Amino acid sequence: MSKKSVIITAGGMGKRMKSNVPKQFLLIGGIPILMKTISMFYEYNPKIEIIVALPEDQIENWSKLITKYNFTIAHKVVKGGKERFHSVKNSLSICTGDLIAVHDAVRPLITVELIDRCFEALKVNNVVVPVVEPKDSIRMKQGVKNKSVRRNNFYLVQTPQCFKKSTLEKAYHQEYKKHYTDDASVVENNGTEVFLIEGIYQNIKITNPLDLQFANFLILENNK
């Protein structure tokens, strides 16, 4: 059986969150978001290798949180880079799995079911990415103007984005480019096709205070 790893990228300070606490350390359901996210992958498979990329100046703080919350799930911590690209690259250097998921730390509402579907689809694909259909119409910038585009032609992209190790490693030998917004775009830039599967709406990226409020609500509901 193939060995599985997950790289969890925890980068942002969250300007939109209006908080001095890094987004991934804000609390949901009484624990830091990052702990909740890690625990979902552990719940999926206690044997999965878990690698967390954290900004250097947050690593000490994370250690303190681990003690404070008595967090016992084993994981490795690597220094994050300037951009997500560099964080994933650093993580890859210590990653031992054959099948690798890359997941946003601030998507703690991920489910075991979706993680499972991603890894299942990875058996017959090199790259698997969960997406949902946008509910809103979409407009595209055109210089200072903008124009409507056909919503049906677009998807909103989630994580975990899953890769065969060789595919991901090869892709991350490329130079960093500004337009990489996620790992699938890095791999794609290297000529690899991306296989899409259906994501779930609850798997939101916690970006603003409203998201945090909603995540808290959902976790409380699920624990009822």
Added chain:
Amino acid sequence: MSKKSVIITAGGMGKRMKSNVPKQFLLIGGIPILMKTISMFYEYNPKIEIIVALPEDQIENWSKLITKYNFTIAHKVVKGGKERFHSVKNSLSICTGDLIAVHDAVRPLITVELIDRCFEALKVNNVVVPVVEPKDSIRMKQGVKNKSVRRNNFYLVQTPQCFKKSTLEKAYHQEYKKHYTDDASVVENNGTEVFLIEGIYQNIKITNPLDLQFANFLILENNK
């Protein structure tokens, strides 16, 4: 002072909602969504003309709901058409305002503040549309394949979309086209530029059970 109208379009049956009740009649905060939406425009300005486009087979049901919930905000009801385009066109035929907002019935979390900003911007623009930046990466279909596109080039579109009456009327003299996903796209197809303003994340379109749960939660929070 210009007379203001709002056309509220209530079309969908909500396949994604897994309910036999039309989406706009599902309850939030104890009342049908449509009543909550109407009440937000009334709260913005009690003198605004309110026109609701409803599928023909829901009009009697709506009357019953009005009695049941003792709903007293004055509004006109018109028959909705096959598509949103036709519903707006029917509504326009009885609309008397000079400045017209078109709003989705299933966006009840709209705020007075955002309605106000839309109408204010309409003083110096022909078309005003609120948008938010996507938090997720975006992929575009390309036949059976797909490719990543630069998220920074895209906006997610909300309502109310606001128009000077003459602009909207002229646009709705056009023939219906399949790619019209909102009113701005109809007007734009007629050569008019669309001015964008910042929307708000809470102004979600209630499309699936999770959205409904979230809207309920927010309304309860705000009433605390």
